[in-house]
Amino acid sequence: MKKLINRQPGRVATWALGLLPFALLLVVYLLASDARLEANPNDKLLPAFSAMGDAIQRMAFEPSKRSGEYLLWADTLASLTRLAIGVGISALMGLVFGIVTGTLPYARAGLSPLITGLSLVPPMAILPILFILFGLGELAKVMLIIIGITPFLIRDLQQRAREIPAEQVIKMQTLGANTWQIILRLVWPQIMPRLISAVRLSLGSAWLFLIAAEAIAATEGLGYRIFLVRRYLSMDVILPYVLWITLLAFAIDFLLARYSRWRYPWFHGSH
Amino acid sequence: MTRLLTTVCTTALLALTLAAPVQAQARDSFKVCWSIYVGWLPWDYGAAEGIVDKWADKYDIDIEVVQINDYIESINQYTAGQFDGCTMTNMDALTIPAAGGVDSTALIVGDFSNGNDGIVLKDADNLEAIKGRRVNLVELSVSHYLLARALDSVGLSERDITVVNTADADLVSAFNTSDVTALATWNPLLGTIKESPEANLVFDSSSIPGEIIDLMVVNTDTLKANPALGKALTGAWYEIMGHLDDSGFRQHLANVAATDLDGLRMQLDATRLFDQAEEAVAFTNSPALKDTMQKVAEFSFDHGLLGEGAPDAGFVGVATPAGVYGNSGNIKLRFDPTYMTMAAEGEL
Structure with a gap:
């Protein structure tokens, strides 16, 4: 008999095993929900799927009675805008500072300790200071994302820039390239796919900071809605919103991965 | 197999403490x-x-x-x-x-509440001045109710202002920012906010006695x-x-x-x-x-x-x-x- 570590599940078995935990969770939820709804048909804690369906219908496809907006889409647009601006600026700063500190020893000596220090400050701990500096508007929300993920991006890209083989740098110099040309023609193209992979890794934190910022002060957004309806225990809205956020996060990650494979196939080892 | 599944699920259910509502007995x-x-x-x-x-x-x-x-x-x-x-x-x-x-x-x-909940404005000492402002408060809380009653008392409605949902823990520091010019909250936060020289209490729950119980x-x-x-x-x-x-x-x-x-x-x-x-x-x-x-x-x-x-x-x-x-x-x-x-x- 084959040893366990040598036994491979087939294609069907892989799928079935992958789906099994989801199915089990679903069954457990359904049983628990039914048990609670039987005791109290108005129970809000574990709503039936039909109740969640109604909530989705109401939030996504019917204009709100108060503002006339389609709440889910308005919230999604607001949140994605904040996320895109925050992550976009962070990625740009990460790219610039990462390349500069990664390639120029003088810049590294001057900036690296500061960036390392900043990256160790927990952004949530300095929230009250951020409020006073940036107010409670859109700026504060975007700034929280930027402060939260930029130091990580810079440090990661600095490391990646330093990992570029010295042979390549020397070769370019023997061919007569100056510093600017080395950065533009050698470092930058090699850093780009690594930037995308660093951004993918930091997206989880970016969502965290976005939702935290929206929970604190906002008039719309996915995090705002969740923390608002939490006040009256509307799990029928909260659970679909959580699934929706998960789906959005997955889609963004998937698109970035696809873009990276299409644009930088050499990085992924396929030619 | 079905039995096993049932047993597993039941165990999981018991583990979920929230699954068992308090029984009335x-x-x-x-x-x-x-x-x-x-x-x-x-x-x-x-x-x-x-x-x-x-x-x-x-x-x-x-x-x-x-x-x-x-x-x-x-x-x-x-x-x-x-x-x-x-x-x-x-x-x-x-x-x-x-x-x-x-x-x-x-x-x-x-x-x-007989004054424990209140509305505070900057740069104005009458409630009417709230018109057109962004009001920071915990949305859907008694502060929101107080605001609705206050607006009612001067012939305004919620359409005349913008409600900004703000976590209670952050209201005090929020008041120190220039973005925030109006807010509604409760004690002890209200007491702390009132100490600020630019704070003007324009309405409080003593005007609607017996409504916030x-x-x-x-x-x-x-x-x-x-x-x-x-x-x-x-x-x-x-x-x-x-x-x-x-x-x-x-x-x-x-x-x-x-x-x-x-x-x-x-x-x-x-x-x-x-x-x-x-x-x-x-x-x-x-x-x-x-x-x-x-x-x-x-x-x-x-x-x-x-x-x-x-x-x-x-x-x-x-x-x-x-x-x-x-x-x-x-x-x-x-x-x-x-x-x-x-x-x-x-x-x-």
Whole structure:
């Protein structure tokens, strides 16, 4: 008999095993929900799927009675805008500072300790200071994302820039390239796919900071809605919103991965 | 296989503590929760000094008094069935447990806010100036209700302003930013904010006395099956109230609320505490309570707090001694002076 570590599940078995935990969770939820709804048909804690369906219908496809907006889409647009601006600026700063500190020893000596220090400050701990500096508007929300993920991006890209083989740098110099040309023609193209992979890794934190910022002060957004309806225990809205956020996060990650494979196939080892 | 699956699921269910709602049956052990607010601080004194235990022993039961740091979380825990009783305001009692189908009884009407909730503006000392501003507050809370009532009093409506939902923990630091020019909140936050030189209190709950009521709410089925719980809690409460002027009592409350005796006095002054059971009974029996609950229900309905299935403000019935407001076939919140009357007549 084959040893366990040598036994491979087939294609069907892989799928079935992958789906099994989801199915089990679903069954457990359904049983628990039914048990609670039987005791109290108005129970809000574990709503039936039909109740969640109604909530989705109401939030996504019917204009709100108060503002006339389609709440889910308005919230999604607001949140994605904040996320895109925050992550976009962070990625740009990460790219610039990462390349500069990664390639120029003088810049590294001057900036690296500061960036390392900043990256160790927990952004949530300095929230009250951020409020006073940036107010409670859109700026504060975007700034929280930027402060939260930029130091990580810079440090990661600095490391990646330093990992570029010295042979390549020397070769370019023997061919007569100056510093600017080395950065533009050698470092930058090699850093780009690594930037995308660093951004993918930091997206989880970016969502965290976005939702935290929206929970604190906002008039719309996915995090705002969740923390608002939490006040009256509307799990029928909260659970679909959580699934929706998960789906959005997955889609963004998937698109970035696809873009990276299409644009930088050499990085992924396929030619 | 089916059997195995069932066993696995059942085990998982048991592991999910939230899966088992509190069953209404005769028991001898109960849990009630409270959160930090001047009108509920006395519960901590009662628990610390053994007054609650003493009354529980008298009726042969156990009562555990648990402090929850987050007010809304405490109500959610009660609604989910983790506690038999919890402190909350009349509005939250209607919109969270009652609207969530948990039949709840206001066992003790402890006090009403008489200045503990207020609206503060910068650069203006009249309420009309709020028009067009962004108002920071905890959306859908009693502050929001207070704001709606305040706007009403000067002929404005919520359309004239923008409500910005702001976490209560961050309101004080928010007020120091230039973005924030108007906010509504409650004590002790209100007291801290009022100390700022640019703060002008333009409206407070003393203008709508008796509308923001602080209650000890218990699960109706549990109370019916266990009258001893109602008797013990009510008895303990009015014994605690007897210590209201003791310096030890005040010092204890001030310590728990992380303030000093002056700060505590300021909060108590803004609270109409019913330290005599007779007063609470009279307040509960008055027809004004029914009118108040109507206003609260209409506000809640307008803001979607009664659930999307609610066709009108009276969807969740509220029983008061003066009569039922709303749907008498769906009464989920009951103001019941029975136990307070027993306390007033010395029958506990």
